[in-house]
Amino acid sequence: MDRVRQVALDAYAHQDLPFEVLVEQLQPERSLSYTPLFQVMFSLENAPSEPFALPGLTFDPLELDTGIAKFDLTLSMEETQQGLKGRFEYNTDLFDARRMTRTIEHWQNLLEVIVAAPEQRISELPLLSEAEQHQLLVEWNDTWAEYPLKQCIHQLFEEQVERSPDAVAVVYKDERLTYQELNSRANQLARYLKKLGVGSEILVGICVERSLEMIIGILGILKAGGAYVPLDPAYPKQRQVFMLRDAQVPVLLTQQSLLDVLSEHKAKFVCLDTDWKANAYGTASPIATESQENLVNQTQSENLAYAIYTSGSTGTPKGVAIQHDSLVNYTETVCLEYELKPSDRILQFASIGFDVAAEEIFPCLVRGATLVLRTDEMLSSIPDFLQQCHCLGVTVLDLPTAFWHQLASQLTATMPLPETLRLVIIGSESALPDRLKIWQQQVGQRVRLVNIYGPTETTIGATLCDLSRSIADETTVPIGRPIRNVQAYILDSYLQLVPVGVPGELYIGGVGVARGYLNQPELTIERFIPNPFEKSEVTKALAACSQKSEVNSQFLLPTSYFLPPTLYKTGDLARYRLDGNIEFLGRIDRQVKIRGFRIELEEIEAVMSQHPGIRETAIVVREDRPGNKCLVAYLVHKPQQTLTITELRSFLKEKLPEYMVPSIFMQLDALPLTPNGKVDRRSLPEPEQTRDELETAYVAPRTPLEQQLAEIWAQVLGIETVGIHDNFFALGGHSLLITQLFAQMRDTFKVNLSLRGLFKEPTVANVAETIEIAQQSKSGGEIPTEDAINLKAEAVLDPTIHPGGVTYNPDVSPSVIFLTGATGFLGSFLLYELLQQTQADIYCLVRAETIDLGKQKILSSLKSYLLWNESFSQRIIPEIGDLSKPLLGLSEALFQQLAGQVDVIYHNGALVNSTYPYSVLKAANVIGTQEVLRLASLVKIKPVHFISTIGVIGDGKSSARIVREQDSLDNFIIPSGGYSQSKWVAEKLVAIARERGIPVSIYRPGSISGHSKTGTCNTSDNIYRTIKGCIQLGSVSNQDIQLDLSPVDYISQAIVHLSRQKESLEKTFHLVNPQPLPLSEMVNYMRSLGYPIERVSNTQWRSQLFKAGNSPDNALYPLLSTFSEEVSDRDRDSESQDSSIQQFDCQNTLTGLAGTSIVCPPVDTKLLSTYFSYLIQTGFLNPPP
Known part of the structure; x- marks a missing residue:
């Protein structure tokens, strides 16, 4: 109060200074939307006003509402004989009535408490009512749920092995391990590690490339009772050395190729790729001779499971220690939230040194799903990534938000998500609302999207938001609510609850909170604080939650859980929404996230300060365009010292991971300072979008191709000019920008480029040379046009496709139907109608890695169009194949077997794309049709119902105004467009087959519209x-x-009904809307x-x-x-x-x-x-x- 009084008195001393003069001197940024210098006004009228009176008249004051707020917020208080009277005036563009009502209530609460307890410290005066406190402390933190409190994570894995020993547990390229094989190898390794002294609370390092050995190593450490310390092989050597020394690991699991990098450490090395093999003399490996049986577990749930190092503000990383009970709770939570099941295939995307890797690995392996380890080549471009996910049958993706931003922005109808994909999890930094809008427009609710928030110190994730059912507002995407057995509090600097809608620091409590930091007790005390609400009256209500129901003793939780003794101080600014969801607003300290990695800016500054040529430095994050954050280093070099950016970048790469090396360096004469002598980061100049920092001389493009490339590079990098010998990475390029670069180059030049080539020689000149070679390899440099293809010459049916003496009985009711294209739009409705109108089993050709995945694709398609009925399941039989391959991608034996089983064929499958040329579509649409006809001619004759398109008639360019169903295609001009041309050739093949004796019906739908x-x-x-x-x-x-809009239910019902009439064979049917x-x-x-x-x-x-x-x-x-x-x-x-x-x-x-x-x-x-x-x-x- 004394300080407020002094500030007011100082202001009164200058009250005669005209406001206009003050504005002129300070030169604030001007805007018509708000007043300069201040936007909030408080006025107190404490001088009694005399009532206005005239003889014979009485006057009552009339309050006028002008509808205009002079400031964003004005509070006027007046002392009256009845007491204090107040009035709020506010800008309706910034505040709504509900928020202002709450503000008034908080103001009244504050005044009442001041009167009731004048001796209380101002910082401790509550704004919230008891009902609001109860909502924030109890209702929105009522997250209690059962979980296997006394079990360790590897025990849950072993239970799953018992349930599905022969299921595939992990896949990497062409290698795979079943659950039994993975468990057996992990058991052998665990026994070997125990002989090396590994047990409870013993930290074991693991530094391996992504491989099957990575998963075996992690499980082996846990089964031995130890806690794993993951080291990314891509980390600089000095960082790895520090982490190994700080963790004091006695044993390090690695691979032979990494030994040279790690050789300085004194730990016992175990090479997972070579120590398992017999030596040159044939002596068996000591690991391979160990028993494959499960070990007797001696680890407690309170023991450590892993320690992961994150960025530290002192210039050195800090190890976060996570216990088994925390990991088990998170694993069980996400298994339920994500609805994981054995048929899922989860992509392992994150590096081993990132805690998200644990979210990908453990939930997968305790639910019997398949863990698919990605390759580095998958990240060459978004199209390549999606294509590989499709080929791998991935159902669940866990992606850094920055990568998801790139993926969402490139989604189109011609580049959709894989059909198998059902869930995408994002996290590690704020999601951009505009990317969410694109996602919702392109994907809708077909693929579930979940946003996870959580520092490493809270075991991977602390809050969760299902964005499939949440629509972002104009500014933020919510991070959701606390997960099971986790609490979230938003507090002010005095650890008091802040009202809904008011920013504060986010604190996390509950089972997920880490034990602390390795070897840093002072920092642990600073960041892991006692719960300030543990003894408050309102929190007692939380303990009542434990009386909900009787629970199994295996799942009993300690009473302290309901009153979490420790909260983790996240340093994140957040606020509650009215619906209980939390918004992330940024960092309070200088910790940031870039491309999914959490970074302490002070750590980079500390490392840069170690360079002998640098006197001062400051690191900031800039966002030159939405979603493209980059680190900018400002530096002042020492006198008489010369410093090149190349030298400094190399110095940092030796000590920091790639993602912590700044993209831009700016040399200044001095860093700007605030009046108190601190670096004024707001006054640091904007980085210039130039290439001046490069030591490479600028060389202009020499050819049109190089000119095009230089313009693309400049656009992606956000700079003005790029020379042909400039290094992409030296200009600020990084892994996410590579994705954008490859997408644009592919679209422009129609060639596939090597990611490895760019890393090897990342210059315009080199890429231009690569593109020229690729283009010249296509028919001497000239790409053939579609007009050059003689489509009539393409319409030749393999002469071996002939029924010969095979008989055909048209009266047989089909018991087995073969259907292609069952996962497409029309195909799903055809499958539905065939299931409804017949009693036959339906064999569906589907592209997938396994039969289970194929079945899942078919069922997912039926469900997405609201066609699914549980009774259909037994009659749908997936056949894993591919239209574009010989024999439909089936083995010769299976092809022959199907030829004998199938009674009728519905050929609806095709590659449908209006932009692709005939040459691209030929394999699926023409060769696929030929192979279907081959199937129809073998063993026994089978009628074929071929779904064509009205587009084969030639786009209306013929002089004939009426096209009759029996007219020959030869009466019309060959259509334009690759898709129509491919169906034209396919129809010609079908007509030839009809002449050879195969009963064929042709159906030509027009524009197929919705149900x-x-x-x-x-x-x-x-x-x-x-x-x-x-x-x-x-x-x-x-x-x-x-x-012509012909509803899909009409088209599918008509085709199936017509196909079941004996009179329909040998005919062609037009299916268009007679009333367009x-x-x-x-x-x-x-x-x-x-x-x-x-x-x-x-x-x-x-x-x-x-x-x-x-x-x-x-x-x-x-x-x-x-x-x-x-x-x-x-x-x-x-x-x-x-x-x-x-x-x-x-x-x-x-x-x-x-x-x-x-x-x-x-x-x-x-x-x-x-x-x-x-x-x-x-x-x-x-x-x-």
């Missing part, structure tokens, strides 16, 4: 992308186009919903498209290559007159469906309402403004 009742659709289809893209553009072409919708009526409907769309000429629309469409945010971005920016004469003519619109005769279809209820609904307001409701509800379309 007529539910609206469920394939939003990656061109029609939906076009609708969304036009809404984003705000315009549509005025061409006279008829929209003019484009103009679609535009009118969208306008009626509130979407602002104008009709413009085709020329104008294409121009707008190419201006806006180059952004990945536009739905038409993936389809740009199908449009030409130049408008053809025919397109111009179509703007002024009706184009010759072909009509498709559907007589065969109508005849076959006569007497049934299968009718194609008209495209009317009712159908459009169903579709747009679905598109808006799923988030594909934003609601109308």
Whole structure:
């Protein structure tokens, strides 16, 4: 109070200084949205005001609400005869009524407490009511749940081995181990380690590359009773040496190739890749001779499981000690939260030195899932990463948020997530709202997205938020609520609870809190503090939670759990939302996260200060564009000392990991200081986006190719110019920027580049040479065009595909059906109808690594379209194969076996992509069809129902206005577009097979739209992308186009019904909507919903498209290559007159469906309402403004 009084008196001494003069002298940043210098006003009217009076009149004061707030917040207090009277005035752009109501209540609470306890310290005066305290302490921290308190993590693994000994536990490249094999090897290693003295509380180092040995080593250490200390082989030698000495490990597990780097340490080395083998004299390895049986466990749950080193502010890393009970609680929690099951395949992404690796390894191995170890090559680009995940059948990804940012920004219809993927976990830094918005638009709820927050000191994760059901606001993405058996408190600097919505420091309590730091007792005391609420009255209510129910004695928790004795001081700024979710707002201290790694800036400064040429240094984080954080080093060198950036960068790389080496270095004459002599970090200059810090002389591009490359590099790196000999990494490049760089180079030059090549020679000149070689290797440097391909010559069916003397009985009801394309949109509905309308078993060709994964893909597809019924399961039999391979990717024996079992074939599978050329689609769509016909001709003749497309007719360029179902394709022009061309050739093969005696029916659907009742659709289809893209553009072409929207339920019901009629064989069926919708009526409907769309000429629309469409945010971005920016004469003519619109005769279809209820609904307001409701509800379309 004395300090406040003195500040006020000092201010009164200068009260005559005009405000305008003060503003002129201080030159603050000006804005029309707020007043300069201050935005909060408090006024106290303590002088009694005389009532205004006139003879014969009485006056009552009238409060006027002008609707304008002069400041962001004003509190006016007035002393009256009745007591204090107050009024809040606030800016409604910043505060809402609910928040201000709470603020008023807190103000009243404060005043009441001051009167009731005037002797209490101001810092201890509570703002919150008892109800609010109860909410924050009890209701939002009621996380009690059972878990195996007395068990260790390796015991949970051993229990799983008993349940599934023959299941695959871990996979790396072509190597794999079953659960039994992994357990046996870990047991042998554990027994050997015990002979070396390993036991409870003994730290054992493990420094290995990602491999099967990594998993064996970790489990072996734990089974021996020890705690593992992971060292990333990529760490600098000095950092590894420090960690080994600090942890005082007596034994170090490693690999032969790493011995030279680690040779200085005096620990006993065990090489996991060589010490298992017999020596040159044939003597068996001492490890291999150990028993493979489980050891008798002598480890307690309070013993250490691992110690992981994180960045330290003193310049040296600090080891965080985690106990088994903490690890077991987290493992059990995420197993339940993520719904992990034995059929899951979890990618092991993180490096061994990152605690997230434990989240990937242990939950997987205690639930019987398969752990898939990634390779470094997977990170060459996002497309490569997604493709590899698809090939590996990955179902769960645990990614650094920074990597997820890159992945989310590149998701398109042509580069979707793998079909097997069901869960993505992100964490390690704040998620960007704009990336979440892209994710929700592209993925929706098909793949669950979970955001995890937690420092290493709280055992991997402390809070969890399911972002599949959370929509980010404009500024932040929540980190969720505390996980099971963990508590979260947001406190001020006096350890008092802060109100909801008010920032404070986040403290974590509960089972997950680490034991402390290795060999740093003072730092442990500083960061792990006693719980200030342990004896408070309100916390007693928390203990009542233990009386919820009787529990098994195995899961009983100590009473102290409910009153966590220790809280970890995270140093993170956070606040509670009204719904109980927590928002992360940044760091209070100078610890930061970049690309998923937690970094103490002081550690980098301490290491830089060790350089003999540096006098002063400061490290800050800059974000030159959203999501691209980088470290910037400001330095002042000593007098008479010369210092090059190359030398300094090399010095740091010897002592720090790559992610801690600054991207930008700026040399200053002196660091700016605050009045109290501290470095004024806010006054440090913005780094210049130039290449001046390089010692390499600038050499300009010499060729157009080098010029293009230099421009791409400059854009990705965020600098103005790049020379052809400039080093990508010296310019600030890092692993995440490489992903962007490769994506852009691939899109521009249409070649696949080697990641290893870039690391070896990271210059424009080298990459340009590589691209030239790649381009020259394609037909002498010229890429053949699709026009050069003679499609008629392609339509040749293998002469060996001929039924010969094989018989065919058309009266046999099928008991076995073979279906291709069952996981696609139409394929899922065909499978559903076949299951509904027949009693047959359905053999489904599916691409997957295992039968279980194949079955899972099929079921996931049915569930996503709301078609699943548990009774279907036994009748769906996956056949693991590939349309693009000979014999459909099946073995010859299996192919022959199927030929004898199958009664009828539905060939719906195809690679569908409107931007791919014929040459890319040929394997799946043409060769695949040929192999289906081969299957139909062997052992016994099987009818084939081939799903083609109306696009084979040739885009309406023929003079014929009516296309009849029995017309030959030769009557029409060959279609344009790779997909239609591939189906044209496939249909020609089917026609040849028909002539040879194979009974074939052809079905040509038009534009397949969503379900007529539910609206469920394939939003990656061109029609939906076009609708969304036009809404984003705000315009549509005025061409006279008829929209053929044929609901998928009509198409699938019609195909299955027609295929079951004997009269349908040998016929072709058109499946189009007989009542299409003019484009103009679609535009009118969208306008009626509130979407602002104008009709413009085709020329104008294409121009707008190419201006806006180059952004990945536009739905038409993936389809740009199908449009030409130049408008053809025919397109111009179509703007002024009706184009010759072909009509498709559907007589065969109508005849076959006569007497049934299968009718194609008209495209009317009712159908459009169903579709747009679905598109808006799923988030594909934003609601109308």
